[in-house]
Amino acid sequence: MNENQILENLTAAPAVKKLVIHAPLIARKRKAGQFVIVRPNERGERIPLTIADSDVERGSITLFVQEVGKTTRVLGSLPMGYSLPDVVGPLGEPTHIKNYGRVVCLAGGVGVAEIYPVAAALKAAGNRMTTIIGARSQNYIILKDELKAISDRLMITTDDGSFGVPGFVTDGLKQFFTAGETFDQAFCIGPVPMMRAVCALTKTRNLPTTVSLNPIMIDGTGMCGGCRVTVGGEVKFACVDGPDFDGHLVDFDELVRRQQMYREEETVAQNLRQD
Ligand code: FAD
Ligand code: FES
Ligand code: MG
Numbered sequence: 001m002n003e004n005q006i007l008e009n010l011t012a013a014p015a016v017k018k019l020v021i022h023a024p025l026i027a028r029k030r031k032a033g034q035f036v037i038v039r040p041n042e043r044g045e046r047i048p049l050t051i052a053d054s055d056v057e058r059g060s061i062t063l064f065v066q067e068v069g070k071t072t073r074v075l076g077s078l079p080m081g082y083s084l085p086d087v088v089g090p091l092g093e094p095t096h097i098k099n100y101g102r103v104v105c106l107a108g109g110v111g112v113a114e115i116y117p118v119a120a121a122l123k124a125a126g127n128r129m130t131t132i133i134g135a136r137s138q139n140y141i142i143l144k145d146e147l148k149a150i151s152d153r154l155m156i157t158t159d160d161g162s163f164g165v166p167g168f169v170t171d172g173l174k175q176f177f178t179a180g181e182t183f184d185q186a187f188c189i190g191p192v193p194m195m196r197a198v199c200a201l202t203k204t205r206n207l208p209t210t211v212s213l214n215p216i217m218i219d220g221t222g223m224c225g226g227c228r229v230t231v232g233g234e235v236k237f238a239c240v241d242g243p244d245f246d247g248h249l250v251d252f253d254e255l256v257r258r259q260q261m262y263r264e265e266e267t268v269a270q271n272l273r274q275d
Pocket of ligand 2: 216217218219220221222223224225226227228237238239240
């Protein structure tokens with residue numbers, strides 16, 4: 001079997017693909033919170049994707065890809081058997097896993113795939129796990145059974161109320177707070193507005209909150225500066241210093257501005273031919 005060969009390409013939710021890739025060395029080495037940088041073809045750009053799972057026996061890693069633009073769409077359309085020219089990793093600092101006590105994990109959209117390995121590792125470390133995942137609607141929910149298996153409690157929120165608690169993950173967390181629950185540590189992964197809202201809420205309770213930041217990355221090794229973020233007034237490179245940071249110290253305004261830097265070029269790229 002060829003290195004980086006696509007073993008499975010399944011639809012996990014609308015516009016979300018689950019890719020299983022032959023990458024035995026990465027499968028063996030990866031830890032929760034780490035990612036790979038993938039190039040779909042020789043002419044393509046590099047994009048970071050979190051290692052959602054791995055199977056050491058099979059020599060494979062699992063990625064969930066939300067099709068938001070040119071490269072993620074190309075990746076999502078690749079057939080089984082195709083070998084990716086580059087899968088580099090595992091990259092990034094692993095998530096700090098220990099027994100915190102009572103942990104709440106919050107995730108939305110494809111962030112659910114990114115929090116899954118973190119939640120699994122936290123459970124294995126002996127934490128009492130509350131997991132709150134959010135989706136736009138019922139058919140967008142991913143990894144429900146997998147997260148249920150490793151959570152002491154799983155709450156699902158949907159924006160349109162078609163499943164679980166109506167509203168956002170912050171509404172779910174507020175329900176726990178209102179019921180008098182307390183937590184020792186929170187982890188949150190999702191779109192920036194969600195991470196920002198969760199951090200604003202947890203700050204009111206002095207609940208330490210780790211977020212996984214998703215700035216634009218190119219090399220993933222601290223060389224290009226593309227992933228520069230500001231945390232507690234200090235410049236950090238998310239690919240090597242993170243992607244995990246203290247959410248109460250992150251400059252989210254800057255993150256949003258830098259994420260949008262190449263919107264024009266990204267739109268042009270989407271209209272170019274499919275390679
Ligand atoms: P484009 O149209 O080019 O871009 C759409 C938006 O995506 C941009 O406006 C920008 O905000 C962001 N983006 C564009 N290029 C990059 C880049 N090179 N690096 C980071 N963000 C970019 N997405 C998933 O679906 N699943 C994951 O598991 C996942 N894990 C990630 C882990 C990390 C550490 C980071 C930093 C990002 C992760 N992402 C993940 C986001 C994913 O990398 C972007 O959605 C993807 O690069 C968009 O590429 P595109 O060409 O399809 O879209
Ligand atoms: Fe280049 Fe982080 S991606 S420095
Ligand atoms: Mg792109």
